[in-house]
Amino acid sequence: xxxxxxxxxxxxxSTPLILLVFFLAWEAFVRAFEVSPLVLPPxxxxxxxxxxxxxxxxxxxxxxxxxxxxxxxxxxxxxxxVAVGVLLGKVAWIELSLRPLxxxxxxxxxVALIPLFVIWFGFGMTSKVIMSAMLAFFPIMLNVQLGVxxxxxxxxxxxxxxxxxxxQTFNHLELKSTMPYVFAxxxxxxxxxxxxxxxxxxxxxxxxxxxxxxxxxxELDAPALFATIMLLSVLGLVLYFAVNSLKRFVIPxxxxxxxxxDVNG
Amino acid sequence: xxxxxxxxxxxxxxxxxxxxxxxxxxxxxxxxxKLELIGIGKEFRTKRAHTQALSGIDLTISDGEFxxxxxxxxxxxxTLLRMLAGLLSPSAGQILIEGRSLWDGxxxxxxxxxxxxxxxxxxxxxxxxxVAENIAxxxxxxxDGKADRLARAAELAELVGLxxxxxxxxxxxxxxxxxxxxxxxxxxxxxxxxxxxxxxGALDALTRERMNxxxxxxxxxxxxxxxxxxxxITEAVFLGDRVVHLTPRPGRIRxxxxxxxxxxxxxxxxxxxxxxxxxxxxxxxxxxxxxx
Numbered sequence: 272x273x274x275x276x277x278x279x280x281x282x283x284x285s286t287p288l289i290l291l292v293f294f295l296a297w298e299a300f301v302r303a304f305e306v307s308p309l310v311l312p313p314x315x316x317x318x319x320x321x322x323x324x325x326x327x328x329x330x331x332x333x334x335x336x337x338x339x340x341x342x343x344x345x346x347x348x349x350x351x352x353v354a355v356g357v358l359l360g361k362v363a364w365i366e367l368s369l370r371p372l373x374x375x376x377x378x379x380x381x382v383a384l385i386p387l388f389v390i391w392f393g394f395g396m397t398s399k400v401i402m403s404a405m406l407a408f409f410p411i412m413l414n415v416q417l418g419v420x421x422x423x424x425x426x427x428x429x430x431x432x433x434x435x436x437x438x439q440t441f442n443h444l445e446l447k448s449t450m451p452y453v454f455a456x457x458x459x460x461x462x463x464x465x466x467x468x469x470x471x472x473x474x475x476x477x478x479x480x481x482x483x484x485x486x487x488x489x490e491l492d493a494p495a496l497f498a499t500i501m502l503l504s505v506l507g508l509v510l511y512f513a514v515n516s517l518k519r520f521v522i523p524x525x526x527x528x529x530x531x532x533d534v535n536g
Numbered sequence: 537x538x539x540x541x542x543x544x545x546x547x548x549x550x551x552x553x554x555x556x557x558x559x560x561x562x563x564x565x566x567x568x569x570k571l572e573l574i575g576i577g578k579e580f581r582t583k584r585a586h587t588q589a590l591s592g593i594d595l596t597i598s599d600g601e602f603x604x605x606x607x608x609x610x611x612x613x614x615t616l617l618r619m620l621a622g623l624l625s626p627s628a629g630q631i632l633i634e635g636r637s638l639w640d641g642x643x644x645x646x647x648x649x650x651x652x653x654x655x656x657x658x659x660x661x662x663x664x665x666x667v668a669e670n671i672a673x674x675x676x677x678x679x680d681g682k683a684d685r686l687a688r689a690a691e692l693a694e695l696v697g698l699x700x701x702x703x704x705x706x707x708x709x710x711x712x713x714x715x716x717x718x719x720x721x722x723x724x725x726x727x728x729x730x731x732x733x734x735x736x737g738a739l740d741a742l743t744r745e746r747m748n749x750x751x752x753x754x755x756x757x758x759x760x761x762x763x764x765x766x767x768x769i770t771e772a773v774f775l776g777d778r779v780v781h782l783t784p785r786p787g788r789i790r791x792x793x794x795x796x797x798x799x800x801x802x803x804x805x806x807x808x809x810x811x812x813x814x815x816x817x818x819x820x821x822x823x824x825x826x827x828x
Contacts, residue, residue, distance in 0.1 A: 429654075431623055447662070524705055529707065
């Protein structure tokens with residue numbers, strides 16, 4: 272009992288403590304070695320800059336753009352990833368004939384394609400959405416493919432012995448048993464979608480948090496650069512937890528969900 | 537073996553005549569034929585080899601009877617059960633359930649399959665459904681209303697000793713409890729025939745012994761006709777009205793033994809001399825299979 276409570280509270284205590292220690296060490300390091308603020312600004316300067324950045328409505332416009340690109344790309348990746356994953360998982364000959372291409376396209380460093388996308392789709396949001404979709408697509412597709420194949424044989428036999436129709440087998444068994452794989456793919460996919468959007472913004476255009484990073488860098492405004500990176504991290508966290516919460520809501524029965532509960536108490 | 541065959545064929549004949557006249561009658565042996573296997577054989581063909589898994593299986597099981605089928609691994613007993621369950625088509629022979637043919641070529645007649653309840657070695661529960669939803673799944677698939685399903689699930693949970701666990705999830709249950717849910721699920725449609733493929737094979741010895749007693753109680757309470765596959769001699773003799781011994785390569789019926797103890801039996805029958813003698817005979821016969 273007591274142990275459970277400790278487990279529940281511990282991360283809420285330890286995380287702020289570790290962060291506090293981290294910032295203190297940072298401050299101490301900067302002071303002790305007289306590091307140039309251009310290289311590593313002291314945490315207080317970053318905090319100051321962060322408050323400035325946060326109250327600036329322009330920042331939120333940029334954040335909104337990045338969020339929109341990420342979510343747009345992610346949703347496209349989800350739709351295509353599930354569709355292609357199901358197709359490849361179910362139809363062996365399609366999978367066989369496409370496998371070399373799929374492996375090859377995974378090996379291609381997709382980030383290298385961004386300049387091409389900029390040429391084709393311009394400096395606007397489209398090229399970033401596509402980049403973000405490309406990155407998020409593969410983990411989702413591969414997980415769905417695996418999930419479709421991993422439907423338990425014994426459970427299939429149960430459905431067969433119950434005269435289940437195709438639709439019933441899909442609805443009661445295949446769909447539900449594939450869901451954990453879809454979410455595993457989504458959790459990786461959402462993180463990659465953000466990376467895709469940011470890298471896209473680095474390389475072209477004049478909006479989004481990624482662009483803000485590049486601009487603050489060019490202005491040699493290190494505190495603002497750090498503050499922007501922090502905002503990006505927060506955006507990532509928010510999106511990841513959104514996917515994670517959705518998972519807890521949709522598949523509460525799955526090991527990856529109730530197992531987590533066990534760990535957290 | 538011939539003597540046995542003769543006996544079962546006679547039983548089959550008399551059962552067929554009884555079947556025409558008898559309406560619903562209480563479980564008593566010999567009742568009307570619930571299940572008839574006539575010359576069942578199964579051959580597996582691959583490019584390299586033809587394997588005769590089963591050959592010339594004749595067996596008649598009457599209403600309310602509990603028949604254990606025992607044999608070494610590889611004797612085709614699971615193959616036999618899969619054919620009975622409508623999952624695998626026989627290469628030869630006919631399977632009749634209450635006089636209706638289960639197989640039409642390689643297609644199982646769904647209206648006959650719906651009369652069956654199957655319990656596999658693994659419980660094969662759906663982790664996304666609660667105990668009650670798992671039990672009532674067959675009812676849901678055939679389109680029963682929610683209220684009916686819930687009522688039936690509660691009734692069956694009670695029957696298999698899981699009253700109060702209706703809203704639990706499979707992950708919260710032990711192996712024995714999961715298998716109880718699987719049994720309840722198989723019983724939910726009030727099947728005419730309950731088919732069980734080593735249902736307690738994955739359980740520890742103590743749990744297994746308790747499940748045997750439970751199964752006996754459940755089978756008598758529901759007047760179920762049961763085909764029970766096992767490789768455990770004690771289990772086969774303890775539960776069965778008759779024990780069918782399958783011998784491997786190809787799988788054939790080597791002998792059919794009638795267990796004389798009245799059901800329900802207490803766990804103590806296992807220490808009686810007649811029980812021990814029967815177990816010993818079967819063990820020797822199974823050992824012969826190994827040598828041959």
